[in-house]
Amino acid sequence: MFHREGQKIIVITFILVVAAILLAQFFVPYPGLRIAIQIVALLLLVAVLQFFRNPKRIPIKSFSEIIAPADGKVVVIEEVEETEYFNDKRIQVSIFMSPINVHVTRYPASGEVKYSKYHPGKYLVAWHPKSSTDNERTTVVIHTPMFGDILYRQIAGAMARRIVNYAEVGESVQQGEDAGFIKFGSRIDLFLPLDCGIAVQLNQTVKGAKTCIAAVLEKNEEREII
Incomplete structure (x- = not known):
């Protein structure tokens, strides 16, 4: 397919x-x-x-988990100041997609789209620290039942010249469904609440709609950024 x-x-x-x-x-x-x-x-x-392959994947939908929005390797896990929408501190998890990865973007959680915006920009290599704010990109915020608002950002890489984003403000989206595509090399950043539990490690390979990125912490559990 x-x-x-x-x-x-x-x-x-x-x-x-x-x-x-x-x-x-x-x-x-x-x-x-x-x-x-x-x-x-x-x-x-x-x-x-x-x-352009698009393997069929049926996610196990869960309100208590954030799943990977794309295939690739985790290259960033850190606490940062998110300045476009939240203007406060969030946990950033970044996934780098090489040209051999599946480049479909999938919704990381179910909920309502509150924000969806395209930004023209540069074409720095996707792992460059400034690619998240300087490159061509789209930003999408989904309001979820368990995590509140979460943000994901599609970022063009040095080879990418077109980002496709299907998210529209006001629509209800389902975890794991097709959210768009980034053509020829890219990266996706997730910005999550500080009180969620990160379930991946740096350099871990993840699969879109399958790998759990973060989960709701149970009582008495401590958050850890690996």
Whole structure:
């Protein structure tokens, strides 16, 4: 299954690849060069199909958990001042997506969308500390029953040139459902309440709609940032 945001690119790539293979077959007289061109064309098609894949995932929905909004590696877990919406301290958890990761964005929790805004910006590498505030990005805030307001931010990387965000203010969204897509390299930041329990570690690989990022602390439990 492939994501709808990749359908046009997949069709165009397929046509170009078929054309390249046929042209090489009939107009390139050297067998070695002809085969090399055809292999490169096929590899390009495979790369595009791989990037836009959209595996079906059925999350175990829970109001007491925040799940990963995307596939990737946890690169930041720290207490920060969030200045766009909350203007107070939050726990930031950042997930870096390499070009080989699934790039679908999924809602990390169920609730009502309170804020959704696009920001044009730069294209710094996604792991750069200033990419969260300087790069092209979208910010979405969801009001949840157990955590209150949580914020996630889609951030373009050095290769990304388009962020797709489906969240609209006032709509009810379901945990794990398709929330958008970031094309060609990216990162997602989560900003969570200080009193939640972080369930992941730095450099941990996570799966969108599957991995628990944070949970509601039980009484007498202490919050720990690993």
